[in-house]
Amino acid sequence: MGREQVGVYHILGGRRLCGTVKIQGSKNAVLPMIAAAVLTKEEVVLSGCPRISDVEDMAEIVRSLGGTVWWEEKDLHLNCAEIEKSHVEGALSKRLRASLLFLGSLLARTGEACLAKAGGCRIGKRPTDLHQKAMEVLGAEIFEEAGTIFARADHPKGTVLCFPKKSVGATENAILFAVGAEGVTRLCHCAREPEVVHLCRFLRAMGADITGEGTEQITISGTYGKTALSGCRYEVPGDRIAAGTYLLMGAATRGHLTLLNAPLDEMGAVLSLYQKIGGQYTRKSGTLVADSKKVQDAVPCVETAEYPGFPTDLQSLYLAAAMTLKGESCICENVFEDRLRTAEELQKMGGTLRICGKWIYTEKSRLHGADVVSRDLRGGAALVSAALLAEGFSVVRKTELIERGYERFPETLRELGAKIIVEKEV
Missing domain, CATH: 3.65.10.10 (Enolpyruvate transferase domain)
Structure with a gap:
């Protein structure tokens, strides 16, 4: 439409x-997977991906960053080999809440991220403070100005992060950033939603070292200085x-x-x-x-x-x-x-x-x-x-x-x- x-x-x-x-296919599971595709220079295929406007908007963000996205029947293909940009255009990020997930994946991929505060349904208070605090604990410098979030991380290092309250999006963002950090990150008081579990399994299919999904403690061994994540084909639940x-x-x-x-x-x-x-x-x-x-x-x-x-x-x-x-x-x-x-x-x-x-x-x-x-x-x-x-x-x-x-x-x-x-x- x-x-x-x-x-x-x-x-x-x-x-x-x-x-x-x-x-x-699950909307809430596939959106963080699209953000995670930024973490590899190899092709990612999401089989059984729902063809809905939120998916199209996330795909458009990937294109705006320099990636290539195309459909083959029910399969969504993403190739992010050429991504160099770290700035998500304001008009795009304001279309949906899930655009905020590029904060973690872009920091891990490029060391920088800039995006306007995310949009989405008006269903109540949906602050970004948990997301921003998680990035800071993991080594990012972050500030907000005129409704835009700016972040930079030259050398993210693993640490222990305990969320003050459970948040699906903040848990996903921390996972995406921690995958690109050096050393081991331990996330405590994590959201247990199936969408978090599926993101971890998807990243593991790309070669990430993640354990504990589905529990309140998730452990990630980052790839900084190691072999980069690979592409994969993954069936959307x-x-x-x-x-x-x-x-x-x-x-x-x-x-x-x-x-x-x-x-x-x-x-x-x-x-x-x-x-x-x-x-x-x-x-x-x-x-x-x-x-x-x-x-x-x-x-x-x-x-x-x-x-x-x-x-x-x-x-x-x-x-x-x-x-x-x-x-x-x-x-x-x-x-x-x-x-x-x-x-x-x-x-x-x-x-x-x-x-x-x-x-x-x-x-x-x-x-x-x-x-x-x-x-x-x-x-x-x-x-x-x-x-x-x-x-x-x-x-x-x-x-x-x-x-x-x-x-x-x-x-x-x-x-x-x-x-x-x-x-x-x-």
């Missing part, structure tokens, strides 16, 4: 979602948030879905919730068959939390489904406070909702079609889910936010039985 266009979905509600979905999205959409519409390539071992919290509201499922070899015809009972309290807790990215999707359940649902958003803004749009559709601090209280509601606006990527998907079960027609605006993270979203929903028309407004 062009940056000058705004997308609009026209949706007729009252349709169950039924059929088979092949879950796309299935997207746990996309899989959870379709699962909860199926629950909201009482559908029957078969999810292929779903990372089931990463979906424990959402599958547990799905069972508690009455969903039934079977799992086998990466395939999830989910039957939602008996979904009916609200869960009294759901709280978002860092992995392996219930993911904040699925909070608004569950909220849409909760408005179809018997009893009161209480949802506590512990991660990003502005994710509650989607509730205001759901109220336009007749949702019985009450917001109290970081808590949302809702009960079974008779939803009707309305004209609503996506506030963020996942909240936009939740509005689509609500529109699918509402009576009459709904219009969902600013769907370019949704398409940052979901591949062929309206097309997939149509294949599952939804009545959805896409309109592009200039």
Whole structure:
């Protein structure tokens, strides 16, 4: 979708979602891998890469730095042999939050990095102080001026770094920088999210010496003065948030879905919730068959939390489904406070909702079609889910936010039985 266009979905509600979905490659796993491709002069191939706007934006940053990027069907090829630049253009870095990951990889590759503060969804406070502090502890000189981060590291050396609070992005950035340092780096109080695990495995496929991924302590033996990292071909894992999205959409519409390539071992919290509201499922070899015809009972309290807790990215999707359940649902958003803004749009559709601090209280509601606006990527998907079960027609605006993270979203929903028309407004 062009940056000058705004997308609009026209949706007729009252349709169950039924059929088979092949879950796309993980957005949150592949974005740091693209930043990591800067660390080698050899070609990297990301197989099964999702063709979404966030990936295209990260690829454009690589091109702007001097790299070459191209697609061959579902494989994204990156060749960073000619990268010499260390400055990410402001317009590019402001498009998405993940652009901040070039801070660590560029420092490791060129010894310098300059980028404007990253953009992305407005879902609450997302400071960069943990990222900057991690770079400093690892030997970088860093300062910020007029919204731009400047960093330099002549000879980064391994050390012990303990994060004051868990942060997926800061953990990933520290890993990317530490890979190019001299000696051993020990990162403590690390985020345990699967995306961090996949980044470590990807770097290990490139020849990095990393252990401890999936725990709170990760150890990296840097490559400074050693053999450089090599290229590799790596299979992008299935997207746990996309899989959870379709699962909860199926629950909201009482559908029957078969999810292929779903990372089931990463979906424990959402599958547990799905069972508690009455969903039934079977799992086998990466395939999830989910039957939602008996979904009916609200869960009294759901709280978002860092992995392996219930993911904040699925909070608004569950909220849409909760408005179809018997009893009161209480949802506590512990991660990003502005994710509650989607509730205001759901109220336009007749949702019985009450917001109290970081808590949302809702009960079974008779939803009707309305004209609503996506506030963020996942909240936009939740509005689509609500529109699918509402009576009459709904219009969902600013769907370019949704398409940052979901591949062929309206097309997939149509294949599952939804009545959805896409309109592009200039």
